[in-house]
Amino acid sequence: MPNPGGKNGHDNGDPPDDLPALLQSYASKKVPLPRRVELLGQKNYHISLKKLNKEYSIVSPRRPPPEHVATTLIAAEMAQNITGSNGPNTIQLRVALQTGVALPRAMVRSTMKALDPHGPARRFPAKRPVKERGVLTDNAVFYEVHFDGHEKLNFKALQMGRASIDMYGGRCHGSGLIALLQVVPNARCGVTVGHFYLDLAEEFGYIPVQNTVDGGTETRYMTQMHNELRTHSMPRMTDTPAVVALPSTDNIPIESLWSYLRNFIGRDLKAAILLGKTENYMNVTDEVHIHLFRWIWSRIVQNAANLFVEYWNTHKTRNQRNKALPSGVSPQDVFEKPQNFGLEFGGIEVDREFVRELRKTLPKSREECYRWVPEDFEVQAVVAYEYLGSPALRISEGWTIFSRMLAILEA
Numbered sequence: 001m002p003n004p005g006g007k008n009g010h011d012n013g014d015p016p017d018d019l020p021a022l023l024q025s026y027a028s029k030k031v032p033l034p035r036r037v038e039l040l041g042q043k044n045y046h047i048s049l050k051k052l053n054k055e056y057s058i059v060s061p062r063r064p065p066p067e068h069v070a071t072t073l074i075a076a077e078m079a080q081n082i083t084g085s086n087g088p089n090t091i092q093l094r095v096a097l098q099t100g101v102a103l104p105r106a107m108v109r110s111t112m113k114a115l116d117p118h119g120p121a122r123r124f125p126a127k128r129p130v131k132e133r134g135v136l137t138d139n140a141v142f143y144e145v146h147f148d149g150h151e152k153l154n155f156k157a158l159q160m161g162r163a164s165i166d167m168y169g170g171r172c173h174g175s176g177l178i179a180l181l182q183v184v185p186n187a188r189c190g191v192t193v194g195h196f197y198l199d200l201a202e203e204f205g206y207i208p209v210q211n212t213v214d215g216g217t218e219t220r221y222m223t224q225m226h227n228e229l230r231t232h233s234m235p236r237m238t239d240t241p242a243v244v245a246l247p248s249t250d251n252i253p254i255e256s257l258w259s260y261l262r263n264f265i266g267r268d269l270k271a272a273i274l275l276g277k278t279e280n281y282m283n284v285t286d287e288v289h290i291h292l293f294r295w296i297w298s299r300i301v302q303n304a305a306n307l308f309v310e311y312w313n314t315h316k317t318r319n320q321r322n323k324a325l326p327s328g329v330s331p332q333d334v335f336e337k338p339q340n341f342g343l344e345f346g347g348i349e350v351d352r353e354f355v356r357e358l359r360k361t362l363p364k365s366r367e368e369c370y371r372w373v374p375e376d377f378e379v380q381a382v383v384a385y386e387y388l389g390s391p392a393l394r395i396s397e398g399w400t401i402f403s404r405m406l407a408i409l410e411a
Helices: 019-028 033-042 050-055 067-080 088-099 105-115 190-204 217-233 252-278 287-314 331-336 352-359 375-387 395-409
Strands: 144-150 166-172 178-184 210-213 243-245
Touching (some): 019 033, 088 105, 144 217, 166 252, 178 190, 252 287, 287 375, 287 395
Antiparallel strands (some): 144 166
């Protein structure tokens, strides 16, 4: 007889092959214990976690690694935080997300203080007064998704010639989950945004009932793709507008996300990239330099964006008693179990095969829209990168890798 209660004993089901990795992942992301049991139950394994964590030596804040190991991990993340703006909470999270090791906050704080006695260098302009907003409300997740382009690393912001890194993102209104965050060559290209929207549809197998955008012309193909998908899936649905355009100041869920991204890792990215100008690592008029910049830094920024998405979707939000939407839980929990928070799932299921066919109707392919460098340069860059041993593309190593690859490409 099965044991759905999760108590240790007989007939607990078959443990997943990757059980130790799963347990470490749950611990690193601070998944609540009841939720961990529930997630294992979905894999047909019903058992208590008290003995399992000890049996597999799962590293957690209560069972941290040796001090010298923890110090190395903390120092490595502090090195990536070039601006010195992150405090113990963020460094603790970054260590967990990058390495899977959960450290006690007190250990992180004391180690950071020992490594940098003067503390974070928060030398940034004072924040401007925030315009008072209305309360966000909703009754379903994935019913409305907010979209916007992030251009804080584009050519206007960097002032490095044609060196530019754009980003486009979508965030669920009801849960706060980041549905997709993609580095793109041009966030104002309508066809690129159309492919981005189809990426979201293909990944989730659902589309929202309503897309909310800031009214930019780049959303033309998003609107077209959305209407085609919605009509194909629910031909009788006509009462809800497919796309709503708002001023950027009112598109709050996605606009507010950019400030969190900037604080988490965005400032470090910009400071690191600008070293290419201040330290003369690249010649902004040289075509090879521009191509190599795009090849390396598009990957570094995407890695950073992926890290932020994982952090954001799994972090617990602050408890707010007067908030209409759920608080004190992670966006991932709300998205996966909306019924636990008085919400429903409002997405429209789509046929992935139809999504792939629809993609062919766009005037340019996804490969063309997402291509950062010419194909012949891509081949040369991959050869040079592999010759160097495929070093990890991290923020603090970007220009070192750039210089080493440039020497090979120009030889």
